[in-house]
Amino acid sequence: MNLGSTLIKSRRSIRKYQDTPISDEVIKEVFECARLAPSARNIQPWLFGAITDKKMLEKIAGLTDYGTFIANAPICFAVFGDVQEKYYLEDCCAATENIIICLQGHGVGSCWVAGDKKEYVNEITSLLNVPEPYKLVSLIPAGIPAEVIIPPKKSVEEVTFFEIWENK
Numbered sequence: 648m649n650l651g652s653t654l655i656k657s658r659r660s661i662r663k664y665q666d667t668p669i670s671d672e673v674i675k676e677v678f679e680c681a682r683l684a685p686s687a688r689n690i691q692p693w694l695f696g697a698i699t700d701k702k703m704l705e706k707i708a709g710l711t712d713y714g715t716f717i718a719n720a721p722i723c724f725a726v727f728g729d730v731q732e733k734y735y736l737e738d739c740c741a742a743t744e745n746i747i748i749c750l751q752g753h754g755v756g757s758c759w760v761a762g763d764k765k766e767y768v769n770e771i772t773s774l775l776n777v778p779e780p781y782k783l784v785s786l787i788p789a790g791i792p793a794e795v796i797i798p799p800k801k802s803v804e805e806v807t808f809f810e811i812w813e814n815k
Contacts (some may be wrong), residue, residue, distance in 0.1 A: 661756025662764025
């Protein structure tokens with residue numbers, strides 16, 4: 648198994664973190680990996696943020712519907728996309744995955760918290776002083792895992808086909 652497969656197969660959504668700060672070197676590498684994500688026509692319609700201030704993390708957590716655990720993360724990355732670009736959502740989702748995989752490579756757990764279609768998008772965008780035309784696509788709270796839960800996944804046979812799909 649190669650390194651990429653190992654990172655992907657070992658990744659889990661982590662919602663409980665140790666109270667250990669994430670180093671500046673890791674944060675810089677996360678930003679580097681995020682900016683290198685593929686994007687349609689290489690437009691790169693994104694803006695990335697890292698939030699470590701506890702009061703700000705609590706405010707963000709309080710605005711979300713399923714992200715209350717953000718308040719207890721040492722850091723939360725935020726991905727914003729330029730809504731004037733046709734494929735901003737796809738491009739920013741690719742960048743979000745790059746962030747998650749980069750963090751996993753450093754032993755830092757994370758959890759993708761939705762943005763784009765949520766009611767709290769404008770409030771968080773405003774709270775972080777992000778200008779138009781950017782829109783929140785995702786929040787990625789992260790930290791050293793305090794707990795790892797392994798949920799069941801569908802088998803590869805249940806979710807794949809070759810050539811054409813046939814009802815099995």
